[in-house]
Amino acid sequence: MSNLQMAAKAAVLKLHPRALKANPVIFVTAVVAAMTTVLALRDLLTGATGAGVNLQIALWLWICVLFANLAEALAEGRGKARADSLRATKAETTVRLLATMDDPAPREVPSSALKAGQLVRVDAGDLIPTDAEVVRGVASVDESAITGESAPVIRESGGDRSSVTGGTRVVSDHLILRVVAEPGKSFLDRMIAMVEGAERQKTPNEIALNILLAGLTLIFLIVVVTLEPFARFSGLVLPVITLSALFVTLIPTTIGGLLSAIGIAGMDRLVRANVIAKSGRAVEAAGDVDTLLLDKTGTITFGNRMADAFVAAQGVAEADLVHAAWLASLADDTPEGKSIVALAARMGTHVPEEGEPVAFSAQTRLSGVDLPDRTLRKGAVDAVERFTGQVADAGLRNAIDGIARSGGTPLLVADGARILGAIHLKDVIKPGVRERFAELRAMGIRTVMITGDNPVTAASIAAEAGVDDVLAEATPEMKLDYIRREQAGGRLVAMCGDGSNDAPALAQADVGVAMNSGTPAAKEAANLIDLDSDPTKLIEIVMVGKQLLISRGALTTFSIANDVAKYFAILPALFVGAFPGLQALNVMRLNPESAILSAVIFNALVIVALIPLALRGVRYRPSSAAALLRRNLTLYGLGGLIAPFLGIKAIDLCVTALGLA
């Protein structure tokens, strides 16, 4: 069955009153549809005039309910496939339960019986039964089932890489694990529930919006019910079906029908970004964030320093220095070494020479190559000076100090006893980071760089990256203090972290994102978990949160603005019998017989037309609130005023042409 077919089937199943009850607006619509159906059937049996149109109105009211159900089913359907593949990894297995760490005779128990605190042994090829912490051993683990990342990762006891997730597989060696999750509460269980939208709890803003929509429904109920006596006073009798149609078109069915789909789709966008939210509240809070605490390494800069420039010593041609550095680094597999090769290659062509590579050793703290006629070495300044027995000349010394002051790392290159010059290694800002931070600033979000570097280094990187503030030589306590200070100033703070010592700060932050590679403590303290362990994800999460709120607001505004046109469509048709002059209100020049039916059809079709928007989310480009408001008010407010005038007129032309009324 295709996705759409499954959703269509689910839409029909959702007609069950218990399923409808969760959504007040659609529930009321269904009740009115049922009532209208009974009345229309009565008209049909008694042969009253207009029975045909009444039956069509009843039918379209049902279609309206079905479209709302369809929207929700489609949103849920997107997560289903992912949930099924996750569920496959959760297959029941037998595990070896240990009484103590050194238990020689493990007991075999089914994986579903595991409780928190129990010890389990897993060997190469075993599926890790549930979330646990490594208490002994080192092993490589394939986490592709959860993260989609195919390269195995190392998991070992102690430190920040001790946590393993249920559903991942041990590739080599064996581990002894202490179970941390109660049965049914593991990370995998939570993830399945979330992608399916099954255990979806309404978020705070969604609850508030639902209250507003219920209030509006009540107000329009008063409006429509009291219209009958007013009309009677004016010498008019309004049929119940017509009043029902007016009622359903006035209540906010559009947003009512799409509200839960927007919420589910928003969570789904997070899942697609490989982020698991432990609560919907966190996603909304992400939209509210004022301050982002970002780790320097991995977020702002590449994880490693890179070669940026060469400084030749006095009397050495730069080309010679570059060539020597290139030769000395060819066999160097570290990122720094590779970056030296890359930079040298950019500065000229080099011909390889036959030689014996010398790997980095902790004793000499040097690496390089032994050529037939030369010994090339590179390394830290003091190491090279000791190796050569020389000191850098005054010019070079100046350059070295300059590099250190700017936050970079100087390396020296030597040929035998001669110092050829220096290599400037520096933190390289990731491309696009500066622009990203400028966008965030436009959105009113402050960026704060967290780093263990000294203040000088930190300040120079911060200036280059364009962050608003720096926390240098940061300790976990400083992070926690910083967050508290920001919060006391009325700001909402988001941060990401992975180590156990990040846990207090993660818990204190309004939005805490833990890396999946992090410790159980960090993951427990955070309210979002990033499966890719990518610190830049924080920015993406903020965007998803904002987009979710914007989608809700935009469609609500659209829905309410639609009411104006509906009044102008239906009221003239109702009243023109008693007051011919009210034809003046019929600005769309609708046919009185077909106007109500056309409005009801529009009301249903607009839901289905907006489903793609609800699922995809309203387009969001980072900009200031004022600009966003102007754009969205024009698009969805003004658009919501105008669109139904055109839509209802077009439908009315079709209805009349087809002779439906």
Add this chain to the structure above:
Amino acid sequence: MTDLLGFALFAAALTAAAWALAAHMTRIYENAPARAERGLYRLAGVRADVMQDGRSYALAVLAFNAAGFVLLYAILRAQAVLPLNPDGVGAMAPHLAFNTAISFVTNTNWQAYSGEVQLSYLSQMAGLTVQNFVSAATGMAVGVAVIRGFAGRPLGNFWTDMTRSVLYVLIPLSVVLGVVLILQGVPQTLLGAAHVTTLEGADQTIARGPAAAQIAIKQLGTNGGGFFGVNSAHPLENPTVLSNMAQVFAILLIPVAFCFLFGRMVRDTRQGWAIFAAMGVLFALGLAVIHLSELAGNPLLGAGPNLEGKEMRFGAALSSLWAEATTAASNGSVNAMHDSFMPLSGLVMTVNIALGEVIFGGVGAGLYGMLLYVVLAVFLAGLMVGRTPEYLGRKIEAREVTLAVLAFLSIPLGILVGAALSATVPQAAASVQDAGPHGLGEILYAYASAVGNNGSAFAGWGAATQWQTTALGLLMLLGRYAVIVPMLAIAGSLSVKRQGVSTSGTFPTHGPLFVVLLIVTVVIFGALTFFPVLALGPVAEFTALRAGQSF
């Protein structure tokens, strides 16, 4: 053109005076009580130095108003045997006294009676005038408490706020206005009615009394209950063009000042200007429609302005200005008969009231009523900037939305259900004077007036029947307290919320865009609710009139 210039001058003078008054009021509400004041509190046995939360503030309001109701009801029922009754007025009927007492306590001042024949001087002075002061002061106190809540401060103390509103705002302004009115010829005497022989030799009784004092506070406190039955259309209540301008100025002065007071007390005057601008635009639009309709007049009667039911000394322009001011500002005093205005004017007046009296509105009440719409507007549009909606840095969440929806619900509930019953139940429908859509307009106006605590009516509509006095009395209570209590609760909830910082990512609540948003919210939520019944009433009347049919 002269009219336009006059309106513009009036607006400029009003804005300037209100700005100055707001500065004075800011000092009054933010300073510690003076010694003399503390004596008063001791005398009354109230703890004036305790900070009240939303709940205890609301309870104080309710208790104070309940006591006021009991006292006023007792005076009206016993006025025949009480002193200061030179014309020997009898006791007021129970249902009428019920209606009148509620009407004055809730700042509605709906007059189902005629003052000169049904009230003694004691009832006027110790009953109505006292309530004119304290019902206005109640509205101002609640307004100030709500502002404090939105500003994130404790709500304050009802007894202090109420007393200071009377002592330092209402009494001084009333004295000034009262003197102006006396100079213009409004009577202020305790002598009974004058008996004169006219030129034709007939005997005529001319009612008079301590009028100037009561008229001054009736306008300043957006009360509107006149000393005489026909209110400020009466030549002794409003004798000259100058007295007319002074009164219409007084109607709007404190409500306009409240916008600026809001800006000052939340420490961001731009916020006050934004609310002022939204109200001002709605006011100007309404005035334009009324003025143009009245100038055009009734086409069935030939060219010229509509002067039916108007005082010739005021003409169409001043009557239009008054009609717009009195319906926008929840005052309800009239200088012309609203029943005789053109259908579109009647439509505007009804809408002004049915919005919940938020176009400047009642003293204090207009501002907290508009803040209700602000909460709704901010919640809807705030989501569209991708953050949890917030106003003045405080989040608008489920609790605030629930309370705002509850408060808002009381308006259509009271007006539509009340009017629908009145149009259906035979003994209620008998109050209707005119046939067809105009009759429906009368019912709608009356019920809007009660729920909106306005107090004016389409003349000719029978307000004194037992059904109407009772139903309207109850609805005045609904319209007053079903908004006051939730608004105080919202203020209480906001006052303890953490204030967020204002960045370029926060929703701006000043500037033209927000003003437009607020106006559209008022129109869509407020006016659209009444669109169907208005279509059957004034709109149908208007279209019928163009086709040559009148009612």
